[in-house]
Amino acid sequence: MKLSRRLQAVADYVTSGHRMADIGSDHAMLPVYLLQAGKCPSAVAGELNKGPYEAARKQVADAGLNERLAVRQGNGLAVVRAGETDAVTIAGMGGSLMRDILETGRKEGKLEGVKELVLQPNVGEELVREWLFEQGWYLKAESIVEEDGKIYEIMHAVKSEDAAARNAELYDGRFLPLELSREAGRALLMRMGPHLLRSPQPALFTKWRGELHKLERIWWQMGDSELPEAARKRERYREEMNRLEEVLQCLPTVKPSYS
Known part of the structure; x- marks a missing residue:
C-alpha cells in the first residue's frame, strides 16, 4: 500500500x-x-x-x-x-x-x-x-x-x-535574533513550531507567507470601519504581522529541492 x-x-x-x-x-x-x-x-x-x-x-x-x-x-x-x-x-x-x-x-x-x-x-x-x-x-x-x-x-x-x-x-526563543520576552518567545514557538523554526523548510515559508496575506487582507478590511474597537484590532493585527515578518526575515532560508 x-x-x-x-x-x-x-x-x-x-x-x-x-x-x-x-x-x-x-x-x-x-x-x-x-x-x-x-x-x-x-x-x-x-x-x-x-x-x-x-x-x-x-x-x-x-x-x-x-x-x-x-x-x-x-x-x-x-x-x-x-x-x-x-x-x-x-x-x-x-x-x-x-x-x-x-x-x-x-x-x-x-x-x-x-x-x-x-x-x-x-x-x-x-x-x-x-x-x-x-x-x-x-x-x-x-x-x-x-x-x-x-x-x-x-x-x-x-x-x-x-x-x-x-x-x-x-x-x-533566545535562539531567534529578535528582542523577545520569555513569554513572547514561547508563544511564538508554540504557534510556529520550535523544531520547524530551528530547521526551516520551504513549506514553512509558504505557510506563513500565506497566513500573512490573510492577515493583511483582514487588516485592510478593518480600515473601512470608524469604530474605535476596529482601530484597536487593526493595530493588533499590524503588530502581529510585523512580528511574523520579523521571524521569517531572520530565519535561514533553504532552497527547494526539485529532484
Missing part, C-alpha cells in the same frame, strides 16, 4: 515494534500499511462514523489482517483499552478536537503505558503543542509537508521523565 506524503510522514515517526492505535482512522490505511511493512506487530483502528468504519473493516479483511488489526467504532480514545498500545496516531482533524480527544483519553486512563504520540492537526497546531507541554510530553520532532496545495505539520511526542526540562529548553 502506498500512502500520501502526509500519512507517510506520520508512519515514519512510529517506532518499529510498537503496538499502535490510529484514532479517526477513516479507511485504516495507516495501520494496514504499518502492519504490512512489518513495523508494528498489532494495531487498533478507531473510527466514529459508520461509513468509514465499514470501509476500514473491509480493507483490513481484504488485507488478511483481522487477527492483528482490530477495527472498532467509537469516539476518540474510547476504542482503546489501557495498556493495549505503545503508540497513538491521530491525523487529519482540527487541533481543538485533537486536544479534547487527548485530554478525555488522559482522564480516562487510556494513555497509560503509551510511549509516543504522532499527531497531524489540520489547523490549530499551537493548541496541540500547548497540551503536550502542559501534560509532560516532550516534543521530540516535527516535520512540515506540502501536498496537493495544502500544508501539514506532523508532531512526534514521547513520554520522558525529564520532559519539563527538555521542553523548557526547546521552547526557549
Whole structure:
C-alpha cells in the first residue's frame, strides 16, 4: 500500500515494534500499511462514523489482517483499552478536537503505558503543542509537508521523565535574533513550531507567507470601519504581522529541492 506524503510522514515517526492505535482512522490505511511493512506487530483502528468504519473493516479483511488489526467504532480514545498500545496516531482533524480527544483519553486512563504520540492537526497546531507541554510530553520532532496545495505539520511526542526540562529548553526563543520576552518567545514557538523554526523548510515559508496575506487582507478590511474597537484590532493585527515578518526575515532560508 502506498500512502500520501502526509500519512507517510506520520508512519515514519512510529517506532518499529510498537503496538499502535490510529484514532479517526477513516479507511485504516495507516495501520494496514504499518502492519504490512512489518513495523508494528498489532494495531487498533478507531473510527466514529459508520461509513468509514465499514470501509476500514473491509480493507483490513481484504488485507488478511483481522487477527492483528482490530477495527472498532467509537469516539476518540474510547476504542482503546489501557495498556493495549505503545503508540497513538491521530491525523487529519482540527487541533481543538485533537486536544479534547487527548485530554478525555488522559482522564480516562487510556494513555497509560503509551510511549509516543504522532499527531497531524489540520489547523490549530499551537493548541496541540500547548497540551503536550502542559501534560509532560516532550516534543521530540516535527516535520512540515506540502501536498496537493495544502500544508501539514506532523508532531512526534514521547513520554520522558525529564520532559519539563527538555521542553523548557526547546521552547526557549533566545535562539531567534529578535528582542523577545520569555513569554513572547514561547508563544511564538508554540504557534510556529520550535523544531520547524530551528530547521526551516520551504513549506514553512509558504505557510506563513500565506497566513500573512490573510492577515493583511483582514487588516485592510478593518480600515473601512470608524469604530474605535476596529482601530484597536487593526493595530493588533499590524503588530502581529510585523512580528511574523520579523521571524521569517531572520530565519535561514533553504532552497527547494526539485529532484
